[in-house]
Amino acid sequence: MLLSGPYGIAVLPVLLWIIIGFGFRFGKLPMLLSTMTSHLGVTSSFLIVPWWFQHPSAVAAVYLSLIFIPLYTIMFIRRHSKQIKINQSLAKQANQTEERIRASLYTDLHDRVMTPLLGVRHNSYLIEQCTRTIDLLDPDSNGDKVSDVSKYARENLLTLKQMQDALTRTTRRFWSDEMEMLGLSAAVSEYTDSLKSETTGINFSVNIDASTDSLTKDLAVFIYRIITQTIHERLGIARNYHIDVRVDKSNSMVIVVIGDDGEDVAVGFGNDAITSIDYLRERVDAMGGSLVLLKGEEAGIRIEINLPLK
Template identity: 25%
Template sequence: MTQSPWERWTWVVAGVWLVFLAYPVVETFQADLSWVARGLTLGVLAAFAAVYLLGFAVWRRHALRVWLALLALGLATVPGIGIEAVGLTPYLGAFSALMVPAPWWRWTTALSAVLPLVSLVGGDFPAFFFLMVWPIIGFCAAIRVFGDLDAQAERARAELALTAERERVARDVHDVLGHSLTALSIKAELASRLVDLDPDRARAELDSIQETARQALAEIRATVGGLRVAGLDAELRTVPEVLADAGIETRVSGEVADTDPRHRTLLAWVLRESVTNVVRHSRASHVAVELSSTGLVVTDDGTGMDAATGEGNGLRGMRERVTAAGGTLLLSGGGASGTRVEVRLP
């Protein structure tokens, strides 16, 4: 997995702050120590700086252990520089807030922030230090909190995108299967009636069933792969054939060129689902399809909609697609007045 520039170079940013280790180093030289004690203290400070940098650079997966090592090294300087060792706490707090994994980082950061209070116990530590340590630790903790919130938001966006993709595939599969199975059912019924009356035409219908089944299988595969794009011109060629097999006459007004190119895929989906509903439910004898620059209208002279049953998956999916494109889906008709499906697009 590719690392971000922050992950690759954060140790450089952390290294810049090591300049403030000059204060405990100077205090080591000013303290009344033997050369051995002074050398050991300077060695501990050098080890502290090295572990601090390595924790940001190569030991990121062991951040909690690194923090514990930093704490131990910081305490090891107490015999040499005394209360001045509290000057190492900003490093502890910053490393804890930025690197220690959850849930431990909250506890280690809080402990890092509390440690400077030790200097109040009979110490002579400058008060302005408290104006520096806590803001630094607080700033790093805020970075961690906002980073965690951003990560949570990213995960939520990914989950929403996955849910939307699943819904898209479900809608597409429903539309493809609904249309194709309806066409297959109509053709099969027609072929069964023609077996004795017109064997040649029945054979042609059976060949058409095979072709429709192959096309449906290809569309399902493409839909699952997210590659299927419905074509309005192809739907306009297919619709009269499907309706004719069901004994329904079709009248088409307008041409594909009259529609907005941005919305032709959507209009193809709407046309397919509308025709599928006509064949399945309407018992209509005539269907009119009107194409225009503002959308599409499909009207039939069938039994109309049953308000009691509400919208099924097909109509709901159609409405969701149209709304997502900034358009409006209007459904009207009832009783014997047929059904009118109108799509208005910007």
């Protein structure tokens, strides 16, 4: 045998350093394992042939193993600790990134949905004022010649209506996204809270049945659009009023009630509003439901929409 005589004792340190060399080649962990294996092999040899222990080369091999094992163990522990710190740092960065994304999504949602909605409401008021100005200056109503003021008002009215259409298209594009992110009840509350905080003289009462959480996504989005568009029409027509929004499920139907007490203000729908309500009625009819518009002298406007549950 190669390692069974005195010549084999001299080969042990050579084999030991070959194994250690492979450890340097492949990394700290293989180096640690190879050193421990070498030390185990040398110890086993001493147990088999005790007189090897008296040979200087064997003693040197044992000392080398005893020196390198703690060294490589320390190096391995330090490397492992460093990797733990790196993982903790990456986890912290991931949490910060998630928080920034959430904040960015909320800001983007508010800027792209709520701000255009307020712009639509403001433009509705300007359109109403321009229409009244044109009626006062129209020759059909007072027989006078159309003045430059009337011409200017008509141009402004056209521009405002174009802006109104563009803003309405923009808001409709993001309504479903907001619904998907927040849910029906939270989305309506977010919508009314934003209008309440940025508009004076308006009070909203929102009561949405918790059972509506089980509605299908398409039906919930449609109900949200009905609520927001109807409230938008109310904002463009009257001032200083209270709006009640109620959504519940009854007899396999979804009932949406939007009432306006009017606060002694005679509330009516303008031409643009009638068009929008007719559009809503067509969509409700297409879903097999019904839309009822109730109008009273002091009770303001009450819209009842019944949608079948599919």
